[in-house]
Amino acid sequence: MYINLDLESQKPIYTQLKEQIISGIARGDIVPNERLPSVRNLAGDIGINLHTVRKAYQQLQQEGYILIHRQKGVVVHPNETITANETYMSELEATLDPLIAAAICHGLDEEQFKQLCQKIYKGYERKDGENV
Amino acid sequence: MYINLDLESQKPIYTQLKEQIISGIARGDIVPNERLPSVRNLAGDIGINLHTVRKAYQQLQQEGYILIHRQKGVVVHPNETITANETYMSELEATLDPLIAAAICHGLDEEQFKQLCQKIYKGYERKDGENV
Amino acid sequence: MYINLDLESQKPIYTQLKEQIISGIARGDIVPNERLPSVRNLAGDIGINLHTVRKAYQQLQQEGYILIHRQKGVVVHPNETITANETYMSELEATLDPLIAAAICHGLDEEQFKQLCQKIYKGYERKDGENV
Amino acid sequence: MYINLDLESQKPIYTQLKEQIISGIARGDIVPNERLPSVRNLAGDIGINLHTVRKAYQQLQQEGYILIHRQKGVVVHPNETITANETYMSELEATLDPLIAAAICHGLDEEQFKQLCQKIYKGYERKDGENV
DNA sequence: GTGGTCTAGACCACG
DNA sequence: GTGGTCTAGACCACG
Helix, strand or coil: CCCCCCCCCCCCHHHHHHHHHHHHHHHCCCCCCCEECCHHHHHHHHCCCHHHHHHHHHHHHHCCCEEEECCCEEEECCCCCCCCCHHHHHHHHHHHHHHHHHHHHCCCCHHHHHHHHHHHHHHCCCCCCCCC | CCCCCCCCCCCCHHHHHHHHHHHHHHHCCCCCCCECCCHHHHHHHHCCCHHHHHHHHHHHHHCCCEEEECCCEEEECCCCCCCCCHHHHHHHHHHHHHHHHHHHHCCCCHHHHHHHHHHHHHHCCCCCCCCC | CCCCCCCCCCCCHHHHHHHHHHHHHHHCCCCCCCEECCHHHHHHHHCCCHHHHHHHHHHHHHCCCEEEECCCEEEECCCCCCCCCHHHHHHHHHHHHHHHHHHHHCCCCHHHHHHHHHHHHHHCCCCCCCCC | CCCCCCCCCCCCHHHHHHHHHHHHHHHCCCCCCCECCCHHHHHHHHCCCHHHHHHHHHHHHHCCCEEEECCCEEEECCCCCCCCCHHHHHHHHHHHHHHHHHHHHCCCCHHHHHHHHHHHHHHCCCCCCCCC
């Protein structure tokens, strides 16, 4: 699991960090109950501020991706998947909507958009033969 | 064309404004060459500062959605669609990728995700029978 | 002599108009003592405001390109060339300087820059065999 | 690196600021990865509003001269030169064209114009013996 | 401390 | 009237 940050991106570092951890989970690179480095270690390894890592971890916990134990440290949530409740679904829809509006203005029809989604899903197929 | 802003959202106002105008174009509510209200009028109507409107307009112009005509004022770009060049496509992919990673962690498979896209695309179908 | 305006350009219309007339003179399309259309006619022909044409003409006169007679109307200045006095030369240098600084930052060396100048000069060669 | 603004010029302050920073980069006074002052500091030092500095910085960023690093702040772009793509070249040509047309009307031939360019290029030669 | 967003209000160039 | 520039000052997110 390599973390790759763009310190010149508009996207905040803690967001990049969150996204890469979520990617790692989606891809199966890191699995339920697997331990993640401590805030201090991760910050040291990738050369960023403690606050930044802490913020990423806290949000990941709130969103159900990880657990933070006082003793066991930081681990990937034991559940295979997070429940996609209504809140999540409507947030996803609200995020996707403006993307699709822009895509339409760029002449992308539904099929083309779905093909792009398919391409991205393919990139997340489990290499370890493990299916969700 | 109604503009609906959430002043308490962490999403910047100018971004919300941009997204709603792009939605309007995608939906066909506002059409190529149609004139948009002046910065002052729009700012007055929706009760925000004119500089916020200016920022939205300027970014829309840079991204090719509108143009500022010396005689007609602010108008929707005359081209039916903006060319989806490589830059746009890779940006879209980069934006979609973390959304899909999160969706996978929430147990949404490719079909379910595509259905959501389909639903959103449906919402953008032209009511006026005009096809792109 | 065709006037070609871009009403969506950032460049003011009167500036575009001035530049095209100067181009016409440089290229020999319009010659010393030749009459130009009246403010009213030109504005009508190209569909722009009277003020705009008037401003362009007035500046062209101040800079020595044309003469505006009450009776004879607007004519290209009878002198074959305008004297390149020190004021003009230092203004030209001041205009060229930031262009060259940017060119250097883009990796264009002196030779490449001069070649571009040469290309543009070629475009202004007199087709009528008339040399200055 | 001294900034020298003419507050009475019709050239916008942010443009003057941009040009002087680009000059500084071209001349080698400020080098790749070097840090520029923060918007607040620079605004304070040269006695203008911080928003004016921000505008200059933002445009410099969009044009590839600088980048805004989340840890280091505002820095000169690490690449020695910006790629001179087709867009840049045709913009440069479009800017140079009317200058050359006017020069022709002032009796400046190609050689004289090139000599002026040469003089300006000489002014940008690296004093530090560093070659690009 | 740093840049980003937003407001408020002035003045100017353009058409 | 329209957009563009500039100032002034507040507040916030990020690190």
